Amino acid sequence: MLDEIMYDHILVPTDGSNPATAAVEEGIELARQNDAAIHALYVVEPIPLGQFSAGPGPASSEWGDVVEEQRNEGDAATSDVADRASEYDLEVVEAIEHGKPHVQIIEYANEHDIDAIVMGTHGRSGANRLVLGSVTENVVRKSEVPVLTVRE
Template sequence: MAERILVPIDDSDRSTEAMEFAFDRNQDATFVALHVHEPVYGEGFAWRERDEKADDEVEQLFAHAEELAAEHGVALETVSSEGRPSDEIVEYAEENPIDSIVMGSHGRSGASRVLLGSVAETVTRRSPVPVTVVR
């Protein structure tokens, strides 16, 4: 049984489903909810940094995750980082005591998967620990 499970979160339904899946099946584990803020290019091709609105959104995500954890009676830590989500998730798993990753899939297929890439697919290929993708 996994002792520390990393659950990357965003504001998607798939993310919430993955969290609930992990909580339901691993009652004795400690969970780490990781939110990665991905900077985007704004006007003038400058990186748009995290702003106060983004920080508020992350706080809301973590509050929701903490509520779900409390409902399921599991321990939850929250962490945020900034960068490319797949890189940050894999790096966190490499540098911290993580036994597995449970994450949602956006269910992309065909051309959209090829053109847009898939965080879940990249993490699955590069992760140093087992990955469960919830669809």
């Protein structure tokens, strides 16, 4: 007889897009069924520094503005997950990481004993992929834990 699979920690990477929102709903439902904690993760992808100068002046303040805007987007996206999950009294961990999204998602999953990852098939830049978004595809290929992909 097979043991019942239990999920205690479910990772829901989000970028605030519509496909990510669909995955959030699915992740919350999976968490409800398992009385699991939701980990809402937003990854700030580095911008090539060639677009901004590193020295003092207007360009460096623009760089600071871009980073601050990305952090604000991350706070809004993870807070949205927390708000939705709070309707069901689920424990929520909010996190913002910096780096390549698929790498950070997999590292986060490994470091936090994640049992499953629930993510959208496409994110903001997913229009150039026919089946899966490139981030999702890389996570599916490289993750050691199950990945549930959700269409918008």
